Amino acid sequence: xxxxxxxxxxxGMLVRGEVFARELxxxxxxxxxxxxxxxxxxxxxAREARYAANRQFGNAMNLRERGSQAWGWxxxxxxxxxxxxxxxxxxxxxxxxxxxxxxLALGIGANTAxxxxxxxxxxxSLPVKDPAGLVLFGSGLDQGISDGFxxxxxxxxxxxxxxxxxxxxxSDVAASFSMIDHVHGFIEGRSDAxxxxxxxxxxxxxxxxxxxxxxxRMLSEEDDRKKGERPVAVVSYAxxxxxxxxxxxxxxxxxxxxxxxxxxVGVAPPEFFGTKVGEAPDIWIPLAMQKEIPPGWDGYxxxxxxxxxxxxxxxxxxxxxxxxxxxxxxxxxxxxxxxGVPLNQENLQELDKTRVELNSMAxxxxxxxxxFSEPLKILMGVVGLVLLIACANIANLLLxxxxxxxxxxxxxxxxxxxxxxxxxxxxxxxxxxxxAGGALGVAFAAWASHLLSRMVLDGRDALQLxxxxxxxxxxxxxxxxxxxxxxxxxxxxxxxxxxxxxxxLKEGRGQxxxxxxxRLATALVVSxxxxxxxxxxxAGLLFRSFLTLLKTNPGFNPDGVLTMNLNLPFAKxxxxxxxxxxxxxxxxxxxxxxxxxxxxxxxxxxxxxANSSDFFLIEGAPExxxxxxxxxxxxxxxAIVSLVS
Amino acid sequence: MNREELLPGTLHLLILKTLARNQQMHGYEIARSxxxxxxxxxxxxxxxxxxxxxxxxxKGWVKAEWGVTAENRRARYxxxxxxxxxxxxxxxxxxxxxxxxxxxxxQTA
Numbered sequence: 001x002x003x004x005x006x007x008x009x010x011x012g013m014l015v016r017g018e019v020f021a022r023e024l025x026x027x028x029x030x031x032x033x034x035x036x037x038x039x040x041x042x043x044x045x046a047r048e049a050r051y052a053a054n055r056q057f058g059n060a061m062n063l064r065e066r067g068s069q070a071w072g073w074x075x076x077x078x079x080x081x082x083x084x085x086x087x088x089x090x091x092x093x094x095x096x097x098x099x100x101x102x103x104l105a106l107g108i109g110a111n112t113a114x115x116x117x118x119x120x121x122x123x124x125s126l127p128v129k130d131p132a133g134l135v136l137f138g139s140g141l142d143q144g145i146s147d148g149f150x151x152x153x154x155x156x157x158x159x160x161x162x163x164x165x166x167x168x169x170x171s172d173v174a175a176s177f178s179m180i181d182h183v184h185g186f187i188e189g190r191s192d193a194x195x196x197x198x199x200x201x202x203x204x205x206x207x208x209x210x211x212x213x214x215x216x217r218m219l220s221e222e223d224d225r226k227k228g229e230r231p232v233a234v235v236s237y238a239x240x241x242x243x244x245x246x247x248x249x250x251x252x253x254x255x256x257x258x259x260x261x262x263x264x265v266g267v268a269p270p271e272f273f274g275t276k277v278g279e280a281p282d283i284w285i286p287l288a289m290q291k292e293i294p295p296g297w298d299g300y301x302x303x304x305x306x307x308x309x310x311x312x313x314x315x316x317x318x319x320x321x322x323x324x325x326x327x328x329x330x331x332x333x334x335x336x337x338x339x340g341v342p343l344n345q346e347n348l349q350e351l352d353k354t355r356v357e358l359n360s361m362a363x364x365x366x367x368x369x370x371x372f373s374e375p376l377k378i379l380m381g382v383v384g385l386v387l388l389i390a391c392a393n394i395a396n397l398l399l400x401x402x403x404x405x406x407x408x409x410x411x412x413x414x415x416x417x418x419x420x421x422x423x424x425x426x427x428x429x430x431x432x433x434x435x436a437g438g439a440l441g442v443a444f445a446a447w448a449s450h451l452l453s454r455m456v457l458d459g460r461d462a463l464q465l466x467x468x469x470x471x472x473x474x475x476x477x478x479x480x481x482x483x484x485x486x487x488x489x490x491x492x493x494x495x496x497x498x499x500x501x502x503x504x505l506k507e508g509r510g511q512x513x514x515x516x517x518x519r520l521a522t523a524l525v526v527s528x529x530x531x532x533x534x535x536x537x538x539a540g541l542l543f544r545s546f547l548t549l550l551k552t553n554p555g556f557n558p559d560g561v562l563t564m565n566l567n568l569p570f571a572k573x574x575x576x577x578x579x580x581x582x583x584x585x586x587x588x589x590x591x592x593x594x595x596x597x598x599x600x601x602x603x604x605x606x607x608x609x610a611n612s613s614d615f616f617l618i619e620g621a622p623e624x625x626x627x628x629x630x631x632x633x634x635x636x637x638x639a640i641v642s643l644v645s
Numbered sequence: 646m647n648r649e650e651l652l653p654g655t656l657h658l659l660i661l662k663t664l665a666r667n668q669q670m671h672g673y674e675i676a677r678s679x680x681x682x683x684x685x686x687x688x689x690x691x692x693x694x695x696x697x698x699x700x701x702x703x704k705g706w707v708k709a710e711w712g713v714t715a716e717n718r719r720a721r722y723x724x725x726x727x728x729x730x731x732x733x734x735x736x737x738x739x740x741x742x743x744x745x746x747x748x749x750x751x752q753t754a
Contacts, residue, residue, distance in 0.1 A: 009703055023711075027672055027721045028695060030714075034673045035691070058692035066696035071703060 013071045024067050032057050078421070082428035089429060090436075093401070097433070100397050104437025104485075107390030108477040109444025110383040116449045116470040117456065118376045121278070121368050127271035129210025130313075131362040135170075135323060137310035138357060140276070140365030143178045145297065145307040149347050150335055152356045154178055154306040157287060157299060160202060162334040163310065169323040170312040172208040176201045178309050180281050183294045185257035187243065193572075194243065196257070199274060199281035200290055206234075208313050209275070216251045216266030224286040227300045231289060233262040237270040239282035255283070260292040275311065277366035278456075303340035311361055324358045331356045372456055382538065385531050391481060392528040394437075395488040398430065399521055402489075423490060430489025434482040441481075445474060554607055560597075563605060656689065656697050657706075658740055661733040664707060664725040671712075671720035672698065698723060706732050 013020055032053045039049035054060075068074070090097040125131045138153035146154050155163075155175065164173040177200035184193040203224030211218055214237055223230045233255055235244075244250055255262040262285065273280040287308075291298045299305030314323055335341055335351055359365070412422060566586075573579045583601045590599040663678045664670060670678065676691045701707045706729035712722045725733075 005705060006703060009705065023721065024695065024699075026719065028692065030671070030718060030720055031673045031676070031691065031695075033718075056691050058690045060692060063692040063695055066693075067699045069696075071699065 010071055010073070014073050014076070021064070021068065024064060028057070028060060028063070078424070079428060082425045083432055085425065086429035086432040090433060096397050096401065100394055100433055101437045101440055103390040103393040104434065104481050105440035105444045107387040107481055108438060108441025108474070109448055111387050111477045112441070112445035112470060112474045113448035113452055114376070114379045114383045115473040116445070117452045118380055119470050119473075120453070121366065121372055121376065121456070123363065124277075125362055126209075126275060126364045127269075127273070132360070133314045133316075134209075134361035135312050135314060135320070135358045136361040136365055137312070137327070139359060139370075140309055140361075141367055141370055143367075145178075145299070145305060147304045147306065149304070149342065150331075150351045150354045151306045152331070152354055155308045155310045156303045156306050156338075157202075157308060158301065158303045158338060158340075159306075159334055160308055160310055162338065163312075163327075163330060164204065166330055166334070167312075167326055169315055169318045169326045171315045172204050173310065173312040174202050174205040174208040175287065175308040175310050176205060176275065177287065177290070178307055180279055181293050181295075183257055185255050188254040188256070196239075196255075197280075197282045198257075198293055199284050200287045200293065201284050202287050202308075205284070208311070211272050212269065213266040214269045216264070218266050218268070219284060219286055224288045227288050228291060229288060230286060231260050231262045231292065232265045232286065234266040234268055234284045235264055236268050236273070236280065236282055236284075238273075238280065240267050243282070258292060258294050258296070260289070262289075275309075275361065275364050277364045278368035279366075303338045304342075309365075320358060320360070324356070327356050327358060368456060382535060385535055387477060387480065389528055389531050389535070391484040392524050392531070394434075394481065394484050396521060396524045396528070398433075398485065398488040399491075399524075402426075402491075423494065427486060427490050430485045431482070433489070434485035437485075438478045438482060441478065442474065556606065655740065656693065657701065658733070658736040659687075659689075660694070660697060660701065661706065661725065661729055661736060664723060665730065665733055669710075669712075669722040669724040671714065671722050673720075675723070701729070704728070704732070 035053040035056065036049045039052055040046055044052065057063075126134070128134070137155065140153075142153040144154070157175065160173065160175040167173065181198040181200070183196055183198055185196050186193055201219065203219055203221040206218035207220060213234070216234075218234055219232065223232050235250070240246055240250055244253070247253070250264055250267060253264050255264060268284070285293060288300060290300050297305070297307070299307055312323075314320075331354075332351065336343070341347075409422060413419075568579060568582065573582060587599045587601055590596055659679050660675060663675050663682075667674075667678070672694055676689055676694055679687060679689055698707065698709075702709060705726060707723045708726055709721050709723050711719060714720045
C-alpha cells in the first residue's frame with residue numbers, strides 16, 4: 001500500500017516537471033535570503049553576508065540535481081534529450097535518413113506481408129478442434145459434379161453414408177459440397193435480394209470438426225436425416241457482422257432462398273471460415289436441402305452424382321496407413337454394392353485400378369495453395385534477401401555516419417561526458433532511426449498484405465482469406481532490423497570511447513580507426529552487391545518470362561476484348577426461357593453501345609480454368625446406345641468466345 | 646566556536662524530530678531549529694536539507710504545502726505525517742542502539 005502511494009507520488013512529480021524545478025529553486029532562494037537578512041541584522045557587511053549565505057548553503061546546482069534525482073526520473077530526462085538530439089541529427093542529413101528508413105520499411109514490410117499471405121494460404125492450421133487428426137479423401141482440388149466412374153476425388157452422398165457406416169478407422173466422416181453456391185436470397189424484413197455464398201454440408205460436418213456455435217447451435221445429424229425436411233441455416237460470424245450488423249435477434253430471423261424459408265439456428269465462431277482456404281461461405285445449410293438451393297441440384301440420393309469432398313477424423317491411435325488401407329478396401333466394396341452404379345466390364349476394370357489417396361487436412365485444403373505455393377516460396381526467398389540487403393544498408397549508413405562523428409564524440413568526452421552516457425546516447429539515436437523505420441514497415445506491411453490478398457483472390461472479396469498481418473513475423477523482422485541498427489550504431493561508440501582521446505582530436509574529421517572500419521565497410525558492400533545481383537538477375541528473368549507469357553498466342557484474338565461477370569437472380573429468372581431471353585436481349589443492347597463491334601455470352605470463359613462436358617444428341621440421327629467410356633469421344637466442350645471490343 | 650559535522654545518516658532523524666516538535670516549518674526554520682537546539686554545535690550543510698526533504702516527501706514521511714511567512718514571502722511548509730511519526734520512532738531506536746554500542750566500545754577500559 002505504502003509502496004503504491006510512493007509510486008503515485010513519483011509519477012506526480014514527473015507530470016509536474018517544470019513546476020517542480022521552479023518550486024525547489026524558490027525554496028532554496030528563500031533560505032539564502034533569510035540567512036543573508038539574519039547575518040545583516042547581526043551586523044555583517046551586506047556583501048560579506050551574501051557571500052557567507054551562499055557558502056554555508058553549499059553548491060546549489062549540485063543540490064538541485066540531487067533534489068530532483070531523488071525522485072528517480074533522471075533517465076527519462078536523458079532519454080528525452082537523446083531522442084531530441086537523435087531526431088535533429090536525422091533531419092540534418094535527410095538523404096541518409098530517407099534511404100535508411102526506406103530500407104527498413106521495405107525489409108520489414110515486404111517480409112511481413114509475404115509471410116502473412118504464405119501463412120494464411122499454406123501454413124495456418126484450421127481453427128477447429130485437433131486439426132491434426134483430420135484427413136481428406138483425395139486432393140480437394142476438383143470442384144464440380146461428375147458422373148465419371150470411379151472417382152477418388154469427388155463422392156456421392158450415398159457413398160458418404162456407406163463410408164460413414166462401415167469404416168473402422170474414423171471417429172466420424174463428413175462431407176461438403178465441392179462448390180459454393182452463389183445465390184440471391186432475402187433476409188426477413190428486407191425487400192431487396194442479397195448475394196449469399198452457401199456451403200452445403202453433411203450433418204456430421206460441424207460435430208466432426210468440433211466447432212462450437214458462437215450463438216444458437218451448429219448443424220447436426222438430425223438436420224441431415226431426410227431430404228428436404230429441415231430448412232435450417234448456420235451463418236458465419238463475418239456475415240452476421242456485415243449483413244446483419246451483429247443483430248442479437250439473429251436466431252429469430254428467416255432467410256428466403258428460392259421459394260424456401262430457412263430458419264437461422266446458429267452463428268459460427270469468428271475464427272471459423274470453413275475448411276477450404278480462400279473460400280469462406282456466408283451460410284451453411286444441410287445437404288438434405290440441396291434441391292431447395294438454386295440451381296436446384298438433386299443429388300441427395302443419386303449414387304452417380306459425385307459432387308462431395310469427403311473428410312474424416314482419425315480414431316485416436318489409428319495411423320494414416322491403417323486408415324488408407326481400410327478406406328481403399330471400403331471404396332471397392334461400397335462401389336461394388338451401391339445401388340445405381342453401372343457396373344459394366346469397363347467400369348469394373350477401371351475400379352480395380354483406382355485407389356483413394358488420403359491427405360492430412362490439418363491446414364484445410366485449397367486450390368489457392370496449389371496455385372500459389374511455388375510463387376509464394378520464391379517470393380519468401382526474395383524478400384528474405386531484401387531484408388538482408390536492408391540490414392547491410394543500414395549498417396553501412398550508420399558506420400559512415402559514425403566515422404564522420406568520431407571527432408564530435410572525442411570532444412564530448414574531453415568535456416567530461418561519461419562513457420556509458422555516450423554509448424547510451426548513440427544507442428538511443430539508433431533506436432529512434434530503427435523504430436521510425438519499423439513504424440513505416442508496419443504501415444507498409446498492412447497495406448501490402450491487403451494488396452497481395454486481393455491479387456491472389458483475383459478480385460474476389462478479400463474477406464474470404466483470413467490474412468491478418470502476422471505478429472510473430474512482424475516482431476521477428478522488426479527485431480532483426482532494430483538489432484542491426486543498434487549493433488552498428490553502437491560499435492562506433494565503443495570504439496570511439498576506448499581509443500585515446502588525443503588521437504581523435506588531433507586527426508581531422510573521418511580519419512580515426514580507418515583500417516578496421518574500412519574492412520567492415522568493404523565486407524558489407526561486397527555482400528550487399530552480391531545479394532543485390534542475385535535479386536536483380538532473378539527479377540530480370542521473372543520479368544522476361546512474364547513478357548513472354550503476355551505474348552503467348554492463346555489461339556484467338558484477345559485484343560480489345562473486355563469481359564464481365566454476371567449473376568442473374570434466380571428468384572426472378574426461374575425458367576430457362578426467361579434466362580435465354582435476358583441474355584439475347586443483353587447481347588443485342590451491348591452491341592449497339594458506341595465503340596462495341598460485337599458481343600457474346602458464355603458460361604465458361606476460354607482459359608478461365610473451368611469447363612463443363614456433356615453428351616449431346618444430333619437432331620434426326622438415331623439415339624446411340626447407353627453411354628460407355630468410348631462414347632465420351634462424342635463429348636465436346638461448349639465454349640463461345642465473348643468478344644466485345 | 647567549534648562546529649561539528651553531522652554523523653552520517655542522522656539528518657533524517659534530526660529533521661523528523663524537529664518537525665515533531667512543531668506544527669509546520671519551512672526549510673530555513675528547520676535548519677535554524679537544529680542549530681539552536683544543538684547549541685550551535687551541530688553544523689548542517691544547509692543546502693543538503695532540501696534533497697533530504699525531497700527523499701522524505703517520496704517516502705511519505707512529511708507533507709509539504711505552500712504558505713506565507715511572517716514577512717509575507719511564499720515558503721514551502723513541511724509537516725510530519727503519521728508515517729513520519731512512526732519512522733521517527735524507528736530511527737530513534739536505531740540511533741540509540743548505535744550510540745550505546747559505540748559507548749560500550751569506547752568506555753570499556
